[in-house]
Amino acid sequence: MSDVVLTLEGVEKFYNKGLANEICVLSGADLALKPGELVALVAPSGAGKSTLLHIAGLLDEADSGSVDIDGKTLSGKSDRRRTRARREDIGFVYQFHHLLPEFSALENIALPQMANGVSKSDAETRGRELLETVGVAHRAKHRPAELSGGEQQRVAFCRALANKPRILLADEPTGNLDPATSDQVFDALMKLVRETGLAALVATHNMELAARMDRVVRLENGVLVDG
Numbered sequence: 001m002s003d004v005v006l007t008l009e010g011v012e013k014f015y016n017k018g019l020a021n022e023i024c025v026l027s028g029a030d031l032a033l034k035p036g037e038l039v040a041l042v043a044p045s046g047a048g049k050s051t052l053l054h055i056a057g058l059l060d061e062a063d064s065g066s067v068d069i070d071g072k073t074l075s076g077k078s079d080r081r082r083t084r085a086r087r088e089d090i091g092f093v094y095q096f097h098h099l100l101p102e103f104s105a106l107e108n109i110a111l112p113q114m115a116n117g118v119s120k121s122d123a124e125t126r127g128r129e130l131l132e133t134v135g136v137a138h139r140a141k142h143r144p145a146e147l148s149g150g151e152q153q154r155v156a157f158c159r160a161l162a163n164k165p166r167i168l169l170a171d172e173p174t175g176n177l178d179p180a181t182s183d184q185v186f187d188a189l190m191k192l193v194r195e196t197g198l199a200a201l202v203a204t205h206n207m208e209l210a211a212r213m214d215r216v217v218r219l220e221n222g223v224l225v226d227g
């Protein structure tokens with residue numbers, strides 16, 4: 001098996017293609033992400049971080065180039081195939097938690113597993129373990145509105161990892177948190193990555209957090225460069 005879990009090669013993305021307001025956001029982006037590595041994605045606002053994460057997470061299609069998971073190309077494949085790969089292999093976290101408001105923290109983590117055929121008791125056991133890892137076990141029965149912003153994001157990470165994906169993509173997960181809370185959420189993320197061996201790509205504007213990750217890639221003029 002290859003030691004690269006997610007590969008992007010020559011990814012190009014245009015918006016409004018063929019129109020007067022056409023813009024090229026990605027112009028040949030390459031990335032290789034290995035299991036167990038936590039990589040920061042940094043770029044100025046509007047440079048295309050969300051676009052890149054959506055393409056890497058199979059939520060959007062590139063205009064050209066390829067996205068491979070474990071060496072299998074998924075770009076250009078049927079929606080069904082891409083949806084399956086997304087469900088099995090990818091966890092996504094956004095700037096705002098997107099937890100289901102009417103369910104508790106634990107239920108938010110258990111439900112995606114139950115949708116994949118896991119029993120309620122097994123799903124809740126895994127949910128409790130994940131909450132324990134990120135230090136929110138004591139809030140398991142609380143609904144999202146009863147949690148702090150940092151707790152909500154830690155639960156969102158647990159939900160993203162509920163079905164044991166190999167890849168975690170996070171789009172400014174600490175973007176709306178104060179510095180101390182960002183640190184706390186980041187510590188939880190680091191612990192999850194180290195304990196699960198997953199590959200994580202995390203977009204952030206926070207250069208201190210970026211510097212704590214295993215490496216930094218910058219999105220510049222539509223391509224990814226080290227550093």
Ligand SMILES: Nc1ncnc2c1ncn2[C@@H]1O[C@H](COP(=O)(O)OP(=O)(O)OP(=O)(O)O)[C@@H](O)[C@H]1O
Nearest residue numbers: 015016023025043044045046047048049050051052
């Ligand atoms: N659906 C769309 N149609 C047209 N233009 C778009 C669309 N989505 C994004 N863009 C443009 O593409 C560029 C990249 O957007 P994107 O959201 O990927 O940047 P970003 O680096 O994530 O920004 P931020 O840090 O502000 O979230 C921006 O100029 C944006 O206006």
